[in-house]
Amino acid sequence: MKHAKPSFEVIEPSFGSSFYYSKYQENLNNKAHLWHYHPEIEMVFVNGGSGKRQIGSHLSYYTNGDLILIGSNLPHCGFTDTNTGNKNETVIQMKPDFLGNEFLDLQETRFISSLFNKAKGGIAFDRDTISAVGDRIELMDEQLPFDRLLTLLSVLKELEKATDYKILNAAGFSMEMQVQDNDRINMVFNYVKDHFQEEINLSSIADMVNMTTPSFCRYFKKITKKTFTHFVNEYRIVHASKLLAEKQTSIANISYESGFNNFSHFHKLFKEFTGKNASQYRKELTSVFK
Numbered sequence: 001m002k003h004a005k006p007s008f009e010v011i012e013p014s015f016g017s018s019f020y021y022s023k024y025q026e027n028l029n030n031k032a033h034l035w036h037y038h039p040e041i042e043m044v045f046v047n048g049g050s051g052k053r054q055i056g057s058h059l060s061y062y063t064n065g066d067l068i069l070i071g072s073n074l075p076h077c078g079f080t081d082t083n084t085g086n087k088n089e090t091v092i093q094m095k096p097d098f099l100g101n102e103f104l105d106l107q108e109t110r111f112i113s114s115l116f117n118k119a120k121g122g123i124a125f126d127r128d129t130i131s132a133v134g135d136r137i138e139l140m141d142e143q144l145p146f147d148r149l150l151t152l153l154s155v156l157k158e159l160e161k162a163t164d165y166k167i168l169n170a171a172g173f174s175m176e177m178q179v180q181d182n183d184r185i186n187m188v189f190n191y192v193k194d195h196f197q198e199e200i201n202l203s204s205i206a207d208m209v210n211m212t213t214p215s216f217c218r219y220f221k222k223i224t225k226k227t228f229t230h231f232v233n234e235y236r237i238v239h240a241s242k243l244l245a246e247k248q249t250s251i252a253n254i255s256y257e258s259g260f261n262n263f264s265h266f267h268k269l270f271k272e273f274t275g276k277n278a279s280q281y282r283k284e285l286t287s288v289f290k
Contacts, residue, residue, distance in 0.1 A: 016145040019094035019152065023141045024080075025087075035190050037075040040093040041116050043155075044068050045130075045137045046079050049086030052242050053079055054193070055122035057224035058168035059234050061241040063285065067130045068168075069159060071120035072096055075186055077193065083246045090137050092152065112153075115160040118167070126164035133158050170225035184209045185223055196235045197259045202228060236260060237273045244282040251278045 013020050020040070035054075050063040055076040062079075065086065070076050080089050096116055097104065104113050133155045140148045159165075188205060205228070206216035220228045240258040247254065252263055255278075260266035270278050 013098075017148065018098045019092060019149075021140055021148065022091050023138065024089045024091070035075060035077040035186065035193060037073050037186075038093070039072050040095055041072055041119055042070040042076070043090075043092040043137075044070070044079055045090040045134060046084070047087040047089070047134065047138065049080065049084040050242075050245055051079055051081065051084040051086075052238055053124070053168075054189075054235075056169040057189075057226060057231060058122060059231075059238040060124075060168070061238050061245075062124070063245070064127075065130060065134075067125040067134070069115070069119040069123045069125075071116065071122060074120065074122055074169075075189065076122070083242075088138070090141070092137070092140075094152075109153075111160040112156055115156060121170070122168035123159075124166050124168055125159065125162055126166075128164045129158065129162040185220070188220070188228075192232055192235055196232060196239065197257065199259075199261075200232055232259075233269055234273060237270055240266070240270065240278070241274070241281065244278060245285045251282070254278070 044066070046062075046066040048065045050061070051066075053060055053062055053066065053068065053076075055068070055070055056074050066079060068079075080086055096113075099109070099112070103109055136151055136155055140151050143151060187209060191205065191208065192200065202217075203213050206213045209216060211219060217228060220231070224231060226234075236259045240254050240260075243249075243254045243257060244251070255263050255266035258266070260269075267277065270281070274281055276284070
């Protein structure tokens with residue numbers, strides 16, 4: 001049985017520009033759900049709404065919009081879908097050297113290389129930074145190429161000096177590995193994305209990537225900094241968080257729809273991952289969106 005690998009995405013800069021820019025209304029970014037990677041650094045601004053983010057081995061749920069910077073060749077998949085409820089989504093993609101190496105070595109612009117380096121693990125920015133740059137990012141849609149470039153530089157400067165951010169993947173995590181490693185680990189990620197609602201058998205996964213079970217466990221932990229079981233449970237809990245916000249159904253149903261067959265196990269893990277029980281989490285989310 002064949003399993004899809006993450007697709008390598010070829011990105012062409014926007015006409016007359018050194019980088020790619022696109023603004024999608026609501027959930028019209030139809031590539032969003034695909035697991036993909038590319039050498040370009042990617043900035044994504046989701047205006048409003050709530051949804052899942054999967055970047056490298058990191059999984060989390062965002063509310064009230066999102067602003068992220070994704071490093072070169074760091075696999076990721078969509079941030080919006082038909083249930084996100086966002087106004088629009090802006091995607092900017094730029095090669096690490098899109099301004100030329102000499103320009104990036106200038107005293108005034110070295111901050112860009114520093115920011116791109118930090119983005120290797122993926123960066124999520126919080127409310128203050130989103131408020132500071134969100135309008136600017138959307139305004140670029142109406143600008144001519146030169147003004148758009150100047151706006152992008154000002155946005156990158158704002159991101160570099162931001163203090164309200166979180167690096168999403170553990171220190172030392174990098175998907176820029178041997179091609180064989182990249183394909184292998186992403187085959188596993190893809191499989192979990194497509195089958196997390198079913199029972200996932202560890203030995204079958206190990207067979208899929210031609211490894212023994214103990215070798216696969218060591219390998220997965222070395223690359224992602226977490227055990228395979230932890231990764232699968234985390235994927236399921238993040239999905240449950242999304243359903244708690246979007247569906248008015250019982251928590252037992254949500255547990256089942258997220259791939260848990262044992263409700264008490266779900267309850268224990270949900271509290272372990274989020275610091276609160278599922279009903280408390282739903283109550284707090286409801287008060288945020290009122």
